Amino acid sequence: DAGVIQSPRHEVTEMGQEVTLRCKPISGHDYLFWYRQTMMRGLELLIYFNNNVPIDDSGMPEDRFSAKMPNASFSTLKIQPSEPRDSAVYFCASSQGSGHEQFFGPGTRLTVL
Amino acid sequence: SQQGEEDPQALSIQEGENATMNCSYKTSINNLQWYRQNSGRGLVHLILIRSNEREKHSGRLRVTLDTSKKSSSLLITASRAADTASYFCATDLNDYKLSFGAGTTVTVRA
Numbered sequence A: 001d002a003g004v005i006q007s008p009r010h011e012v013t014e015m016g017q018e019v020t021l022r023c024k025p026i027s028g029h030d031y032l033f034w035y036r037q038t039m040m041r042g043l044e045l046l047i048y049f050n051n052n053v054p055i056d057d058s059g060m061p062e063d064r065f066s067a068k069m070p071n072a073s074f075s076t077l078k079i080q081p082s083e084p085r086d087s088a089v090y091f092c093a094s095s096q097g098s099g100h101e102q103f104f105g106p107g108t109r110l111t112v113l
Numbered sequence B: 001s002q003q004g005e006e007d008p009q010a011l012s013i014q015e016g017e018n019a020t021m022n023c024s025y026k027t028s029i030n031n032l033q034w035y036r037q038n039s040g041r042g043l044v045h046l047i048l049i050r051s052n053e054r055e056k057h058s059g060r061l062r063v064t065l066d067t068s069k070k071s072s073s074l075l076i077t078a079s080r081a082a083d084t085a086s087y088f089c090a091t092d093l094n095d096y097k098l099s100f101g102a103g104t105t106v107t108v109r110a
Helices: none
Strands: A005-007 A010-013 A019-024 A031-038 A042-050 A053-056 A065-071 A074-079 A088-095 A108-112 B005-007 B010-014 B019-024 B031-037 B043-050 B055-058 B061-066 B071-076 B085-092 B098-100 B104-109
Touching: A005 A088, A010 A019, A019 A088, A019 A108, A031 A074, A042 A065, A042 A074, A042 B098, A053 A065, A074 A088, B005 B085, B010 B019, B019 B104, B031 B061, B031 B071, B043 B055, B043 B061, B043 B071, B071 B085
Parallel strands: A010 A108, B010 B104
Antiparallel strands: A005 A019, A019 A074, A031 A042, A031 A088, A042 A053, A065 A074, A088 A108, B005 B019, B019 B071, B031 B043, B031 B085, B055 B061, B061 B071, B085 B098, B085 B104
């Protein structure tokens, strides 16, 4: 398996633009997590899915952020409109079952100018 | 807010030496996990220790867990340059959500 795949790896956009980050989890994993990592706040869980259903989105910073998982092999995290404070590295991770190790993707480095 | 706090924040050692870092947490946990992150990369799982375990080994890694003190330690023996990375502890509160600490940055000098 190729591991968790994220695209794009780098994204530079201007304030106010819509940004869509993509994730393909490891096949057979039933949990998918979106994290954000910044120097100031460290690694924060934004939202996670179980069997394609959003379970906990309490970490989503505000309504500008939304996430979907239309099927078991694809998830998106959308920011609309983007702001400079959204600049961070966004990670997607997946796991098989609960209480197990999480496998992280390489991340998307987002810069909002 | 972060559940786990790593100590020290940064550590610099000579190749071949051992590196020890600690993690303290606030509430009861199901398990505690350690991850490594190389610069510019995603996190890689190292080891998981359950709340009813006290010590676990994996290659050159040794993890201890003291639930009475709400603390864990990660020991890397005979360090190598490739061990240069940030190390994070993550507490599993309810079997599906992990709370990560701020990390310990380890530099191994050749």
